[in-house]
Amino acid sequence: MNIRSKRKNMFTFSKRNFKEKSIKTIFFIAAIFGVIIIFSILFFLLREAYPLPTDVWSFLSGTKWSPTESLKFGTYPLIVGTLLVTFGAMAIAIPLSIGGALFISEIASSRVRSIIKPAIELLAGIPSVVYGFFGLIILTTMIKDFFGVPTGETWLAGSIILGVMAIPTITTVAEDALKAVPREYKEGSLAMGATKWQTISKVVVPSALSGITAAIILGIGRAVGETMAILMVCGNAAIVPNPLWNTFSPIRTLTSTLGIETAEVPVGGPHYHALFGVAVLLLMITLIINLSAVYLLGLLKTKHSASGKKKKPLISANLTAKIKKIFTSISLLFVLFLLYLITGIIVTGILVIIGIIFWFFIKKLSEKNIQRIAFSAIGASVIIIIILLGIILTYIIVNGAGALSWEFLTEAPRNLGRAGGISTALIGTLYLVAGAIAIALPIGVGASIYLTEYTKENLATKIIRTAADLLNGTPSIVFGLFGFAFFVLYLKFGFSLLAGQITLAFMIVPTILRTTEEALRSVPQSIREGSYAVGATRWQTIRRVVLPPAAPGIITGAILGIGRAAGETAPIMFTAVAFSSFFPSSLFEPVNALPYHLFIVATNVPGSAARAAAGGTALVLLLVVVGFYSIAIIIRNHYQKTMKW
């Protein structure tokens, strides 16, 4: 080989190298984008919250929220309201969702599973403003009439709605955790002669416990951050219930305060700064919740990975058992005490006696009967979930079907939505979603390619991934306030299509990142190695070998992102939307959008014609979002069936 050709070779090699390097850099930039977004959200919220109209301590502990009349900015009732509503929601959601997850992963036949699982996932696709619409009109009236209380807009109503909304989140994550338990564990247990229920309760659940806990924490995060539904059903009186366990008291959360007050508040005044203070507080609470979920899920990963090292426990097994026993008895006593405080001595006594009888009854039962009882409880929880889904869907379809027509879809709204159709809202939603996906898809896919293809697990990837998880758990209204502070005010975009698109894009980046990463990871390593072995560069391997089989997974992620963006109200409420009957002619004009149209027509326009139009809009919105979700689910199922390595 002469020198010349060797030099040429070297030249092309370094050119190739340069290309590879720059591609890597591009992906890296996409990957750190999530970190940048999280920090800029925090920065801009803090910037707008400063100066708080009161000192931080009285902001947190003040018992009165009266920002315009007596200029009191105490968020204590709002924090208590948020916690109580979330607590109630979890009391409803946790038993149902754990039951659902156990049913799907352990009991159901594969045919039943293929129906139930998508059904529960569809529950996640129902937009929150649709839940709110349902809650406002049906649930609050039912509570008022059933319990004979003065008003149904209560803590209880909020908890029920939030509980139903948290079910799909908890169920899917818990089911993933249960599925991750190695088969051998179960087989070992069954081989020892344990019943199915013994295996589930003593082997499967304990080893998936941290994953289930993480699922619950994510559900809590979802409930804490929910805005539109809670705003419509829980009355919004900024009071601490009296007594504290009075579930029929109206209540106000941090999110609903932001939802109802931000649009009308004069920019720059004390009330404005206080609202951004509330947003910072909300962000902090969800950050803590999500970080603990990330930590617990991390535990789960290390638990099942076969690392040779076996850590010596700090304290002996005997002692831990003792500590656990003491801990449970203390918590049991505490709960009993609470019960005594609330219901008095008689009810507590009866409950304790029933509990003891129940305890002995269970001890006496044969394993087979215990299994029967447990399985029927699980079955009941699944049935309840399905019934809830059925009620909500039926209500919305029955109420909306009458208004639906071709004209309704193609005509612009007239007379404030009472006449005409919803074409501007439909087109506006399409514009918003198309822009959001055009921005989010490259970032999300680029970041996940960087995470899976270019790096090994290290501190940087850990930070990037944590940022994505945090972004995923950030309440949508926080995105809305950030968009308002940054795009609308700071960059002077005004209420515009562009501001809405970017805000929505930021919100769906983590969804796309996660699903794409999963898709890329499911491509076997051996295929990549084969490609390298024939001399392909890393980029060539990614483009020609890894991406094509992962494409369905990526498309699924994109569609899930589209569904989420189409159904969200809170992020666009302060950045992009206006109740208009015009199509925007540039990126800097406001647009109408389906969820906002529904919100305004349902709560702002009088008359029965408006109610019919709201029903129709709710149905169209539901169909649009659920349609996107169904396509995603179908692609995923098809992909799972056909892709075998």
Next chain:
Amino acid sequence: MLVIGILVAIMLIAIFFSGCTQQTDTSQGLTIVVVGRDSASGTREFFWEHVMGKTNFTQNMLEKNSNGGVYQTVSSTEGAIGYIGLGYLDENVKAIKINGIEATVANVIAGTYPISRALNMFTNGNATGIAEEFLKYIDSDEGQAIVDEEGFVPKTATGPYVKVDGLTGSITIVGSTTVLPIAQLAAEAFNELYGSDLVAVSGGGSSVGVQSVGEGSAAIGMASRELKSSEITSYPNLVKRIVCNDGIAVVVHPDNTYVEDLTLQQVKAIYNATYTNWDQI
């Protein structure tokens, strides 16, 4: 272990639902459910100044972010009382006489109904071009007819609107959802008159309206309240035009047989929770 965990969980759930057994005493009378607007609302501010005499509302007041929200709750809650614009009245809520005066447009014009306020539009400097013509249109017979039709209180009209030549381009009007119906319907008629889309209207809220017109992203801003001092400092050139007046009706559930007529003092006493039961009135 697991069983104990489940027991604890069940008891926590029992605690939550035991709250549901806390029945309020319904044996005597009907509890008043006070419904009002959110703290950022112009309507609430007006009500606070003119009915409450700048004293505090009860903390138990349910807060809604729109007239429609108040209407919805009052029309479905037997014990509720709320306040909404006259345009929102229909058979699903019952308007109460204030000091013996019925809440009607005629009584507001006559000056006898005590709770009414002006609805405003703002321009940055004196209005020119399309904005000026549109504001003239609203002041005209045609514009005030729309005001009347939507249930707001018209002011004295300036006579029939005279079409001018040479209007081109387009403007946007942004702001208060209370003023929105008038602007929207006037814009539909105005555009039809000129045969081109000269005026586009969007909601957003009073503050958004003031801010948009101040920053120049809209030609006209709508507000259901007066300018705040902070807004006057930021945008000193804003010029106010009164669109019309809006009477605020105090409403209760149609099945409420306890009251037909309240004095302003009684309304105030309800809103600061001096009265908590309809029997007390």
